[in-house]
Amino acid sequence: MAYEIHIYRSDEISLEEWLSLCAQDQSIQLTNEISGTNPSTGQVITIADRNAAIWTSPESGQKWIFDYRRGEISFAHSDAALSKARDIAGVLGASLRGDEGEEY
Structure with missing residues (x-):
């Protein structure tokens, strides 16, 4: 299981805000x-999730998933995704915290 970081704020991020940002x-x-x-195994696993978004790094072309759920936006930790998450948090007036509660 990947370590996740969450974009959050005291008042939940609304789905409408997330969709508008995207x-x-x-x-x-x-x-x-x-x-x-x-x-x-090579097996492809697919999960339906209509509130997720894929961010493509302009530097590397690598893709990262940002997943909206329960008023927060979560993603698997990486330096590239962390940089984009800081941008997203700034737009939404939000902060970043890891699975163990530490602030980023």
């Missing part, structure tokens, strides 16, 4: 499903 940021694309390939 619509205004061309590097973020909303998606109806998330897929990944098991590196050991």
Whole structure:
């Protein structure tokens, strides 16, 4: 299981705010499903999630998933995704915290 960081604030981030941010940021694309390939078996696993978005790093072209759920936006920790998350948090007036409660 990946370590996640969460974009949050004391009043929940609304789904409408998240969708609006995604619509205004061309590097973020909303998606109806998330897929990944098991590196050991090659099996493709797909999960329906209409509130997730895929961010593509302009530097590397690598893709990262930002997932809206329960008033927060969560993502698997990486330096590239952390940089984008800080941008998102700034727009939303939010902060970043890890799974163990530490602030970023």
